[in-house]
Structures are given as C-alpha cells and as structure tokens.
Amino acid sequence: MKNLHDVKLSMLDLVAVREGGTVAEALAISLRTAQHVEALGFTRYWLAEHHNMPGIASSATAVLVGYIAGGTKHMRVGSGGVMLPNHAPLVVAEAFGTLAELYPNRIDLGLGRAPGTDQLTMRALRRDRVETEADFPRDVAELQQLLGTPQAGQRVVAMPGAGTGVPIWLLGSSLFSARLAAERGLPYAFASHFAPAQLLQAIAVYRSQFRPSPSLAEPYVIIGVPLIAAPTDEEAEFLASSTYQRVLGILRGDRRCLPPPVADFLAQLAPQERRAIDDFLGAAVIGGPEAVRAGLTGLLQATQADELMLVCDIFDADLRLSSLDIAAAVCAG
Known part of the structure; x- marks a missing residue:
C-alpha cells in the first residue's frame, strides 16, 4: 500500500480569471503558481483546454505550456489536456514538437476526446467536421506516429515534432479512454476533479487490461484532486465557497469569473443543489492540515494512484500558494 511519502504531487491549472480581474492577471498568477510549486518539488504542471467559457x-x-515552461526551470509542463476533436493531429504534433525542442525532456501531451466546449464553439474550431467514436483512437495513433521516428516512405512528417517522442497521456472521465490507454500502453489520468463517479472502475479497467509498450512497462495513474487547504x-x-459558486454556475449553465468567497454559502442552497x-x-479535499492529510490518504488508499494532480482555485492568489504549501508539507511529513 502506498502512503503519502510515495506519491508525486502535480498541478492542473484552468487559469481562472477572477471577478474584477483581467486575463493578464490570471496568466501572471498561473506563472507565479507554477514557479512556487516547482520550488515545492511538484513533478508537473498541466494546463487544461477550454473554449468560450467566461x-x-x-x-x-x-501557447500557455510554452509560457509556463519558459518561466520555470526543470518541472515538466504540459496539457491536461489538448482536446483532440478540436485539432488536426499534425498541428498538435508540430506545436508540441516545437515545445519539446525548446524545452527538452520537459513537455507532456495529455489528450482528451471531449471538445471542452459547446457544440457551436466546436463547429467554429473544426468547421463542419463530424466526430465519431473511431476518430479519437485513430488520431492518437496518428500523433504517436508523427512524434516518433519517421518511417521509410512516410509522406507526412511533423517538422518540428518527428523524433521528439513527446510523452502522450490519455485523459478521461469514463471507461473509454481507460481501455484505450491500457490497450496502447500509455499513462492514464482520470478527471476526478470534476467527474469522480467512475474513478475506481476506470482505474481497475486500466490496470487489468494494461499491455506494456515501448514507452511504458507498467500502468501509471494520475487522479485529479480539487484541493482547498487552510x-x-x-x-x-x-x-x-468560491469553488462551490463556480460549480453551481456550471450546473446552472451560468459560467462566470471565479468569485470571492461567501460565508455559509452552502447553507443558502436547496438540498438538491448541495447534493x-x-x-x-x-474527490475534493477541503480543510486544515489534518483534514487534508486524511483526505489525501483516503484517496490514495482507495486508488493507489501514482500521482495526485491538484486543482486549487482560490480567489486570493496568496492563499492559493499557502494552500499548496499545506498539501506539500502534509505529503512530505
């Protein structure tokens, strides 16, 4: 059984724009956060693709991966993830191949199969392309080929990209990507930070069906963990309460900037909204140091994850860093 000393810590950032703040400020907060968690010893820092979301x-x-990688020194930086239905694989291979040349052995390419947006925006991204269930596995295979060593007679070569071997991760919140990651022998990250229902089932499927590959000999699992520590x-x-307000807005179809905290927010809601x-x-871990220790330990015992990827959306940027300090100290001590 793993304990907190054994697990790696990482961070997933949606680059939240705070109420009353600007995009430029949000980007600066992300870079500052990345530099902070690198100093804490975090393994990687991922950015999530979303579109048309206030x-x-x-x-x-x-672009953000390059921004964060350029402002840090050794921590891995990547996508958590690129939503592959929105992009041609060649464009993704060239972008991440370029990043890999700029920041050798530091770039990750996490891939998701959801559009990460609404249907209208998806059409704006890929025009009239109609996505089918077969497209994602085929696009993943194409990316693997484009980032690998070019084969004799290969007519389309990603330049940059070919030969960089940028590590590909599959992301998911259901069993589909768990099965595909197992079949291809790829590392797997489960989106339990917003859709924890199938977490244990997906991990079990991934581990039981895993086939070793040239890139990965044994299953490797990351789980997303919403963290608010104080x-x-x-x-x-x-x-x-800032996160609660944001989640309620998502559920109501009323997305807004990250709001400041509100006292006793949950008590103001109807029971079905709280549920x-x-x-x-x-999968959230919310509380003081002992509650954080208990929460992270419980998740680790249930999942035996190799890595915990924290999602920490706190309105006050300084308190966000303090929250991450607490999590790092709990895992170290």
Missing part, C-alpha cells in the same frame, strides 16, 4: 483563460493551451477547517470551507455540488466535488 472566467477560464486556457484556450490557447500550447490553517483551519473553517477557513478552508470559507475559501472553498449536485457534492457529486461534482466527490
């Missing part, structure tokens, strides 16, 4: 500034994911449970619950937020944040 309050989220991570649409140009490859000196006391009460303060953490207060800070978490919906609880379901969305089923």
